Amino acid sequence: MSLIKCHECGSNISTVARRCPSCGALSKTRFNRMTTIAAIVIAGLRDCGIARMVFT
Structure with a gap:
């Protein structure tokens, strides 16, 4: 855990x-x-063909 500026x-x-x-x-x-995380999940769905069914 570290600190960053708001x-x-x-x-x-x-x-x-x-x-x-x-x-x-x-x-x-x-x-x-x-x-x-969302980009990784969508890329995984796209690679297995599920994204075509969901996003088209």
């Missing part, structure tokens, strides 16, 4: 925090992690 207010927040305790902004680290 993109809204600049205060230090943990990399595992969902929101900044000072201003309540969503953590970009958490958002980026979720986006990466």
